[in-house]
Amino acid sequence: MRSSIIRGTSYLAARSAIGFAVGLGGMLLLTRLIGAENYGLYVTISTVISYMSDIALMGVSNYIIRKEEVVGRSLYDLAFTFSLLASIAAIGVGVGLSFFLSGWLHSPEIRLPFLITLVALPISALLLPSQTMLEKELNYKQIAFLEMHTQFVYYGVALALAYAGFGIWAPVIGNIVQGAAAVVIGCKYAKYLPRLYWSWKPLKEMLQYGIANSVSKRIWGLRTLINPLIVGHFAGPGGVAVVSIAMRLIQALSVVNGTIMRVSFSVLAKLQQDKRRMELALNEAMTMQVFSIAPFLIGFAALAHWVVPLMFDDAWDAILVIYPFLAFKYMIYGIFNLQMNVLYVYGKNWEVTKFNLLHVGMLALLTFLLVPYFGLNGYAWAEVATIGTYYAIHRNVSESLNVDYREPFFYTLICVPAMFAPMLSFPWALLLLLPLLLFLVMSKPRNQIVGYSRQLLKKEKTLEAV
Template sequence: VSLSLALKGFGAWAPTIGWCAHQTQTCILLWAVSRLRPKLCWDKHRIKEMLSYGLGVSASGWVWYLKTLINPLIVGRFAGETAVGQIALAIRMLEVLSFAKAATYRISIAALAQLQSDGKRLKQAISEGMELQLLALGPILVLASWIGPIVFPLMFGEEWIPAMSIFPLLGVTYLTNAAFNLHCSTLYVLRRNWEVTAFHAAYVILFGILAFFLVPHSGIAGYAWAEVLSIVTYVVAHLSIHRLIGSPNYQIAAIWWAGFTIAMFSYQLGWWVVGGLGLAFLLPEARNRLTTYLKHFRALKTG
């Protein structure tokens, strides 16, 4: 829809109408597949509970999406509209490649809700979930960072190459976010919505402050480094989980995170990083864990 309207000269309205059409289609398909037929109903107690819980969830989402304003407001002011476009393209690429992260995030809330009364199993679910999220997203980001500099100029043109230069840095932030997805899901399940909001606020505030100081001197690289440095605020999410159910096991997840992270910088650090990635999976405990996951996957595949 967007492409057709753009070719007909609709300008900025083309993606706007396309997005509305997409949402309408999604709504209709969900209505058809779910077979739920909504009707008017008024239950004061249920509505109160829904508003109380929903407001916290919505607030955390609103705060998180404030970080999308950093690119147009701060980068646009100090580095210009070209830089804004380059960053937006890199982010869009990462969003497309991270489709699995968004899907598992939604599914995890329903799955974790069944474990909310068992702190030990919740903690184990978070530990294993971190590892599975990294296994799902890490190889995709590494492969994209390897072939991107070759394919990118052919697809978008030479003027968009700077977007690929910040791809690995932004990839680190997406990889980290994937690992901590289940922390936020668990907090939602345990009705600690405002603690998620506090974590999101800490992230966005630090990101904005760092971008304000780094972008004027380093351009789009300053933006990318600002978000990388904002990773330290994930300690807020960790502390919330630790206080409620104890600390998850980060050992294997940290090893795989480091391996994938270093591997994304092959053009900057050299191709020796491939060996580092291999080492991350050849360590005895990491290898055993990967073997276990592969066995589970094969068992599910064979039914």
């Protein structure tokens, strides 16, 4: 199973590494061509509509992936049909929402591009069955190619239109074309063409799990709306753009971390009947998460004083201030998000839902209270303050499994000081790198990293062993 995670992750990580270069370069060019205000408005549009799309899909893909028995074509067709109808219904809701957004954000110019993007919402339903089929079969190599190719399509279209002076319409049109391309490529890889199918009995079972799973995740997804709706209300589109780019940098630097999370749900689902193997997989995966994310976040922090001015102008200096706090939060999130996957696998959706309500509610409240007085620093502090809510996840998982935090927490404590290097001037920032010397004198972490690297380089097709 370790090999399956590492090899499966390697495909997505390689894609993400390429995507990081393409996405970062494309994002910088796009932001400069259309301006920070337009980019902030587009982030708001894409975030809100992506959230609406996730609600419409109702978690049916996770229901199919979680099923241990072989899934027939009719279930994929049913998932497509339901998601298509739900997406169409969401368009009606979005029309009314467009008036609220323009008033709350004091940006009437957001309404038309929001509505045009909204009309393309059913594209997600067209892509759902083929992508679900690939993920259930652990076919991450083709998923990686799918995501990489569509990313090229998006930036190719968006940058060309931005250069031609289309403003905010450049990323809007690029996003729609990207979605259409993803449907074509996904159907080709999965050898599947969506078709309409309806049956009440399997739909009821699908929605019993899917709605519970979706409600839990959509509550968690509300945190993505805090930046465009709360930060945007107080700091404007420019503030939304700064927070969004800082988070995009962290997510891009966490290429392996994100892909481990994606692969882990499918792999852990295969271990749900074996408690001992589930414990071993979870405890080792938490350490893998630390090793997968820390080097990249620390590397950027060490170079941030030179990299950020090179990539951005003086208006983006706030990235240096909020980056360390958001990076620290993301490290902890990576460890506990694995435990959330365990709860989903065991069908304990309500336990995750209660945690999500607590976490998102606290983040929203603190952001609302702090940003008006402390600006973007207030948002960063609010993110760190919500780390305490992860105790609720630990308490639920520890009722079923023996969770060992010693290694991941110890390695995290060694790595975190270096992430705050951007807050000190050179050469004083180098002092924060000193705790990393422990990795050089301790044999166990070196051996673990070497072991993971060797498995990553194996040539055999270990995914088939799953």
